[in-house]
Amino acid sequence: MKWSEAFHVTLREAPGDAEVVSHRLLARAGMIQKLAAGIYAFTPMGLRSLRKLIEIVREEMDASGAQEVDLPILQPAELWRETGRWERYIDDGILFHLKDRKGGEFALAPTAEEAVTDLVRRSVRSWRQLPFNLYQIRTKFRDEIRPRFGLLRGREFLMKDAYSFDVDEKGLDVHYRKMEKAYRTIFERCGLEYALVQADSGAIGGSASEEFMVVADTGEDALVFSDAGDYGANVEKAVTAPLPEPWAGEEPKAFGEADSPTPGLVTSQDQADHFGVPVSRIVKTMLYEAVREDGSSFVAAVLIRGDLDVNEVKLPRALGVGVNVGVSGSGSIIHARLLPEERLDAVAHTRPGFVGPIGLTPPAGQDEVPIYVDRSLENGLNVYCGANREGLHHSNLSVKRDLRVKAVVEVATAREGDPAPTGSGTLKIKRGIEVGHIFKLGTKYSQAMKCEVEGPNQKYVPLVMGCYGLGVGRTMAAAVEQSHDGDGIIWPVPLAPYAVTLASLQRDADVIAAADRIYAELKGAGIEVFYDDRDERPGVKFKDADLVGFPVRVVVGAKALARGVVEVSTRSQKKAEGIAPERLVEVVKATLAAGAKAIVGAT
Ligand code: ATP
Ligand code: MG
Numbered sequence: 001m002k003w004s005e006a007f008h009v010t011l012r013e014a015p016g017d018a019e020v021v022s023h024r025l026l027a028r029a030g031m032i033q034k035l036a037a038g039i040y041a042f043t044p045m046g047l048r049s050l051r052k053l054i055e056i057v058r059e060e061m062d063a064s065g066a067q068e069v070d071l072p073i074l075q076p077a078e079l080w081r082e083t084g085r086w087e088r089y090i091d092d093g094i095l096f097h098l099k100d101r102k103g104g105e106f107a108l109a110p111t112a113e114e115a116v117t118d119l120v121r122r123s124v125r126s127w128r129q130l131p132f133n134l135y136q137i138r139t140k141f142r143d144e145i146r147p148r149f150g151l152l153r154g155r156e157f158l159m160k161d162a163y164s165f166d167v168d169e170k171g172l173d174v175h176y177r178k179m180e181k182a183y184r185t186i187f188e189r190c191g192l193e194y195a196l197v198q199a200d201s202g203a204i205g206g207s208a209s210e211e212f213m214v215v216a217d218t219g220e221d222a223l224v225f226s227d228a229g230d231y232g233a234n235v236e237k238a239v240t241a242p243l244p245e246p247w248a249g250e251e252p253k254a255f256g257e258a259d260s261p262t263p264g265l266v267t268s269q270d271q272a273d274h275f276g277v278p279v280s281r282i283v284k285t286m287l288y289e290a291v292r293e294d295g296s297s298f299v300a301a302v303l304i305r306g307d308l309d310v311n312e313v314k315l316p317r318a319l320g321v322g323v324n325v326g327v328s329g330s331g332s333i334i335h336a337r338l339l340p341e342e343r344l345d346a347v348a349h350t351r352p353g354f355v356g357p358i359g360l361t362p363p364a365g366q367d368e369v370p371i372y373v374d375r376s377l378e379n380g381l382n383v384y385c386g387a388n389r390e391g392l393h394h395s396n397l398s399v400k401r402d403l404r405v406k407a408v409v410e411v412a413t414a415r416e417g418d419p420a421p422t423g424s425g426t427l428k429i430k431r432g433i434e435v436g437h438i439f440k441l442g443t444k445y446s447q448a449m450k451c452e453v454e455g456p457n458q459k460y461v462p463l464v465m466g467c468y469g470l471g472v473g474r475t476m477a478a479a480v481e482q483s484h485d486g487d488g489i490i491w492p493v494p495l496a497p498y499a500v501t502l503a504s505l506q507r508d509a510d511v512i513a514a515a516d517r518i519y520a521e522l523k524g525a526g527i528e529v530f531y532d533d534r535d536e537r538p539g540v541k542f543k544d545a546d547l548v549g550f551p552v553r554v555v556v557g558a559k560a561l562a563r564g565v566v567e568v569s570t571r572s573q574k575k576a577e578g579i580a581p582e583r584l585v586e587v588v589k590a591t592l593a594a595g596a597k598a599i600v601g602a603t
Contacts, residue, residue, distance in 0.1 A: 001498070002519075002531045008045050010544050020218060022477035023150025025489050029548045031497070038147025038155030040473075045548065048497035050158070053476055054137055056189050056494065057160050064182040066133040066162055071115040073139060077105035079114045083448045084293075088334075096141045096155075108141035113445045113467060116163045120463065121451035127167045130453065130463070133175055135162035137472065151477035152220070152433060158472040166464045167455055169207075172440055176208065179438050179468045183212050186470070187435070191492030191595065192479055195432060197223050198233040200313050208440040212470075213432030214478035223432045224414050228425025235429070236313040238414035239421045246280045247381035255402055256395035260384060263391040266353025268306030271393065275384060282306030283377065283385035283397065285355045287339040287347060287369075290319045293331035298366050299339055299347055301357055303385075303399075304374040304412060311413040312336060318409035319372060348388050356386030356394060357403055370406035373399060378408045433478040436470040489549030490571050493596050498530040500588060501550035503541040505557035515556040518566065518581060522554075525585040527592075546571065551596035552588055570596045577602040 031046030
């Protein structure tokens, strides 16, 4: 493509609202343009990169045996009501929804479990028709709260989503591992540094869940790795080996009821300093309201060491242990939120900072406030806790002796430097961008939607499903987050809009003729070239080439031509080599094949 004939416009300045580097650079490179918050147009240049990624994804999905489908984006509310997600997604505010002229309600699909389950239940009758894995590469809509991160968090975005169907868990395992392998190949082919981490599989259902993360300092997610290399998890899921206990080897002392004044000291650290003890000797008592599927809720106390924080993503599952005793209502817990301060007084009779586990008043519908203890505090001995009175603490609490503990749970957030759960190494934290997610769904959707087949023993069984998402636009942006410099994008070869940019430096006839000839030759050799034939100064052309980030640059100028060469450089090294035109195709091909780090085959 010649620039003079292309629709391609680069910008000197990034749009004012572009906050992340991928948005700034993709916009300046003239690859995407914002239409509204979280909604982007792809230009011809941008679409070329997106298409390359789409093709890699499609090839690997096909190679895995998955089959491509196209599910409608506009989906009737009834379908979403069958799984209870209509109300939930509207409550969460994530669902774009609308009415047709007759008042019928529809959603713009944020994901497609319901639609694919409907497709399957209407046509599959027997286990003999299984297994299969259906995928699509289609636009999704989510009304994200903060759609400010360019393609990383769109409100309209492209996702590859796949759904596997099996009669049993064994089949699901096979599909799940196939998807893991396909995703690894996809991200490797894209030339991205990525990590696979354990993820939280949510409050309901789902036995395994892993995320593919592109490692980038700008990532939204915190990832926890063992420096021994044998453990990786999203911080939401990460656990540690048991932590050293400050009370190790002590004898329990007599409980000191409300004997420790803490006037005006509300943080654990201030209290610890006041008592002259490590902050791990202060018990934080957090009151949470756990909300169940059926809308019922109960209040629970979660006790954790003062040096640790509760990871709220882990709470729903943790608080599900033994809750049906002493509290009314039923069903899984879908989320847990800190009890609002205005309700604290009725339960704890004090304000934050002085809440403790002894003497809590259960709200109506509960005959107790169940006490959950983080594992780090399971053996807690001679520690301080709030006395449920302003400015007062108890001393020498012994958790096992003094409290009726409903369950010991693991809800602490892992910290850098904690021991890894695998027993070797300590934890390090890196940042990453979630680009893919593989998830064992089980029968959650097939049960709710009666997607059943006759099994080998003539009994009807709900299908066992897996779902596998991959953010296509987000992966493109993640590639930019991972690979750029002060001048612009450094595309990995497989995702570059064109492999080569060619620039003519002067307007004189010889230079133009030589550049035209090289353009034809490179194209003839099957190499994708973007030819900057504009009547612009060399500096402008170089800046634009760096900004868009073509992996290889070929420059045709009068001086070099006089020496019988053209100048070739890579975007990542920028060191130009003089190459005789007759060797150009060979050198460019070898350089691209080697990932366009350095020029290959210069002499
Ligand atoms: P996040 O936690 O980042 O909001 P998610 O866990 O809700 O994402 P999934 O439902 O797992 O996302 O979707 C599968 C994949 O789709 C994600 O791994 C991500 O790559 C991509 N994706 C999700 N939401 C967006 C978005 N708003 N914009 C771009 N890509 C997205
Ligand atoms: Mg996810």
